[in-house]
Amino acid sequence: MTKTETAPPAQLNDLIVLIAQSRDRRAFEMLFAHFAPRIKGYLIRLGTSVAAAEDLAQETMFAVWRKASLFDPARASASTWIFTVARNLRIDLLRRERRPDFDPNDPAFVPGEEPAADARMMRDDDDVNLRAALGKLSPEQAEIVQMSFFADKPHSAIAAELGLPLGTVKSRLRLAMARIRATLGSAP
Amino acid sequence: MTIRHHPEDEFLLAHASGAGSEAVSLLVGTHLALCPECRGRVGAMEQIGGALLADVAPAEMSSSALSSAMARLDDVPEESSAQASDLSPPLIAPEPLRSYIHGDIDRVRWIPVGPGVSYRPLLTRDRERVQLIRTAPGTGVGTHTHRGEELTLVLAGGFTDLTGSYRRGDLQTTTPEIVHRPVTDADGYCITLAMTDAPLKFTNPVVGLLGKVFGF
Numbered sequence: 001m002t003k004t005e006t007a008p009p010a011q012l013n014d015l016i017v018l019i020a021q022s023r024d025r026r027a028f029e030m031l032f033a034h035f036a037p038r039i040k041g042y043l044i045r046l047g048t049s050v051a052a053a054e055d056l057a058q059e060t061m062f063a064v065w066r067k068a069s070l071f072d073p074a075r076a077s078a079s080t081w082i083f084t085v086a087r088n089l090r091i092d093l094l095r096r097e098r099r100p101d102f103d104p105n106d107p108a109f110v111p112g113e114e115p116a117a118d119a120r121m122m123r124d125d126d127d128v129n130l131r132a133a134l135g136k137l138s139p140e141q142a143e144i145v146q147m148s149f150f151a152d153k154p155h156s157a158i159a160a161e162l163g164l165p166l167g168t169v170k171s172r173l174r175l176a177m178a179r180i181r182a183t184l185g186s187a188p
Numbered sequence: 189m190t191i192r193h194h195p196e197d198e199f200l201l202a203h204a205s206g207a208g209s210e211a212v213s214l215l216v217g218t219h220l221a222l223c224p225e226c227r228g229r230v231g232a233m234e235q236i237g238g239a240l241l242a243d244v245a246p247a248e249m250s251s252s253a254l255s256s257a258m259a260r261l262d263d264v265p266e267e268s269s270a271q272a273s274d275l276s277p278p279l280i281a282p283e284p285l286r287s288y289i290h291g292d293i294d295r296v297r298w299i300p301v302g303p304g305v306s307y308r309p310l311l312t313r314d315r316e317r318v319q320l321i322r323t324a325p326g327t328g329v330g331t332h333t334h335r336g337e338e339l340t341l342v343l344a345g346g347f348t349d350l351t352g353s354y355r356r357g358d359l360q361t362t363t364p365e366i367v368h369r370p371v372t373d374a375d376g377y378c379i380t381l382a383m384t385d386a387p388l389k390f391t392n393p394v395v396g397l398l399g400k401v402f403g404f
Contacts, residue, residue, distance in 0.1 A: 025258065025261060028261065032254055036253060037249055038242065038244055040247040041244045041246045041247040042240070042244045045245075054253065057249065061257055062257060066264055069267070077238055079238035079241050080234050082241065083237040083240075087205070091206055100214040100288070101203075101213065101220070102218070102227070102282065103282075103283040108283070109282060110224065112224020112225070112228070113224070127238070127239060130239050134236065134239065149236070149237055149240050150240075152206075154202065154207065170196065170197075173201065174197050177197045177232075177233075180232065181229070184232060
C-alpha cells in the first residue's frame with residue numbers, strides 16, 4: 001500500500017464508494033483519519049466514557065468497511081450515513097437494545113416517489129444549506145436541537161432539565177424543524 | 189392511502205437521533221414503513237446528525253487505533269443488501285412490527301378484555317408498554333385521559349374521536365390534557381399498535397376496559 005497509488009479523492013463520499021468498489025485500504029485509512037476522531041468526540045459529548053467511545057468509533061469504522069456497498073451517495077452524505085451507522089451500533093452495543101426500523105425490502109413497505117425532488121437534500125451543497133439553516137436558528141431553538149442529539153434523553157427530561165414546560169420544548173422543536181425544512185426546500 | 193395524522197417532530201427526532209426508546213422506535217419505525225413523507229422528515233433529521241458529527245470537536249484516537257483497525261479488514265465478508273422477502277402483500281403488519289409478532293396479524297393470539305375488545309402485549313420497558321389492540325365495529329375502549337403520552341398507530345380499520353378520524357397509517361398522539369372516547373368505525377375491526385408511558389386514567393372506571401390492558 002503506497003500512498004501515491006491513488007490520488008486522494010476530494011470527497012469523503014468517494015472514499016466510501018472506493019471501499020465498496022475495490023476494498024480500497026488507502027481510502028479506508030483516509031476515511032478513518034477523518035471520521036474516527038469525530039465519532040469518538042460525538043460519543044464523548046453524548047456522555048460515553050473515553051474508552052467506550054474509542055472502541056465504538058473503531059467498531060463504527062469497521063462497520064463502514066463491511067457495509068460500504070449499502071452507502072448511496074444520492075441519498076446521504078458520508079457524514080450522515082456514518083452518523084446512522086454509529087447511532088445504531090451505540091444502541092446495539094452500549095444500550096443493548098433493538099432499534100426497530102422499517103425495511104425497504106419488506107412487501108408491506110409503502111414506497112414514496114423516490115428519489116423525489118422535494119426530499120433530495122442529501123448532496124454536499126445541501127449539507128452547506130443545512131448548516132446555514134442551523135446557524136440561523138434562535139439560540140433557544142438551537143439549544144433544543146443540539147440537546148435532542150447530545151442529551152440522550154426524552155424531550156420530557158430535556159424540558160425538566162431546562163426548567164421549561166414540555167409544550168415549550170415541543171413548540172421550539174417544531175419551529176426549528178419547520179425553519180430547517182423550509183431552508184432545505186422540503187415539504188413543510 | 190393518504191395519511192393525515194403524523195408523529196410529532198419530537199418522536200421522529202427521538203428515532204432519528206438515537207435517543208428514543210425501543211418502544212418509541214417500534215411505533216415510529218412502523219409508521220415510517222407506511223409514510224414516505226415522514227421518512228423524508230427523518231432523513232432531514234439524520235442529516236442534522238451528520239452535520240453535528242462533521243462539526244463536533246474531534247477526540248484523538250489512540251496511536252494504535254488505525255493499525256489495529258487495518259488489521260481487521262482482511263477476510264471480512266462484505267455485507268450487501270438484503271434479499272426481498274417472498275411474502276406477498278397484502279400484509280397488515282409491516283416491518284419492524286412483524287418481527288415482534290413473528291408473523292402477520294393473523295398470528296396474533298388475542299386476549300379478550302371486554303365486549304368487542306381484545307389486546308396482545310408486545311413490549312414492556314420500564315414504564316413504557318406497547319400492545320396491539322383490536323376493537324369490533326362500533327365499540328370503544330371507554331372515555332379516558334392519560335397520565336403520560338399515548339401513541340396509537342392504526343393498522344387496519346379505523347376509529348374516530350373528537351380530534352378526528354384515524355385510518356391505516358395514521359398515528360395519534362394524546363397528552364394528559366386530552367380526554368377522549370375513541371369509537372371504532374363501522375367498516376370492520378380496528379387494529380392499532382399503541383404505546384403508553386404511564387397508565388391510562390379512566391373517567392369512569394366501570395367502562396375502563398383498557399385499564400386491564402394497561403396494567404391498571
